[in-house]
Amino acid sequence: MAIVIIGASGMLMEATERLLESGEEIIVCSREIEKYDKLFRNFENLHYSYLDFSNINDYINLLNFIEDEDFSVESIIAWIHSPYYKLFEAFISKMSNNKLDIFLCRGTVKKDLNNNSICTTKLHYIDLGYNAKENRWFNNKEISQAVLESYYRKQSIYLGVQ
Numbered sequence: 001m002a003i004v005i006i007g008a009s010g011m012l013m014e015a016t017e018r019l020l021e022s023g024e025e026i027i028v029c030s031r032e033i034e035k036y037d038k039l040f041r042n043f044e045n046l047h048y049s050y051l052d053f054s055n056i057n058d059y060i061n062l063l064n065f066i067e068d069e070d071f072s073v074e075s076i077i078a079w080i081h082s083p084y085y086k087l088f089e090a091f092i093s094k095m096s097n098n099k100l101d102i103f104l105c106r107g108t109v110k111k112d113l114n115n116n117s118i119c120t121t122k123l124h125y126i127d128l129g130y131n132a133k134e135n136r137w138f139n140n141k142e143i144s145q146a147v148l149e150s151y152y153r154k155q156s157i158y159l160g161v162q
Helices: 013-021 033-042 056-068 082-094 140-153
Strands: 002-006 025-030 046-050 073-079 101-106 122-128 157-159
Touching: 002 013, 002 056, 013 025, 013 033, 013 140, 025 033, 025 056, 033 046, 046 056, 056 082, 073 140, 101 140, 122 140, 140 157
Parallel strands: 002 025, 002 073, 025 046, 073 101, 101 122, 122 157
Antiparallel strands: none
16 A cells, blocks of 8 residues: 655655655655655655646656556645646546545645545545644644644644634
8 A cells, every 4th residue: 555645845744754664655746856865765665756736747647657656545645735626636536546545735725625526535634724822833843743643543634723
């Protein structure tokens, strides 16, 4: 089983590393492979596919990579800007495993995915807000912890207030 992580090079880096440590096969998808140099040195269960989430051809290439490498994808963790949700939805609808767990991180814009295109998946939102108690935005570590909590509990998470 494998997990696809889209947008793993920034705020999701620590969550990616924790999942790698647990032995999960991880496919990271981003525009910058060099951001994963440390992880590639330490983990054999890490795989990379170039992806610009605004380009449909990159999603097609990712589908081909998953098929060519014979990955069985069980989950997708993604941080994608909402104007590109339609491309992400098209990608999900083409996945051969239509019982995926999808974990979508959302910042200040709380736009939902189109449930008609992903009706056979389990969709979990990770909504990130503002830490009003400490008067600051949440940091990468706190965001990664929320992602991991959502992943292991298989449920949506709401971190902070908007």
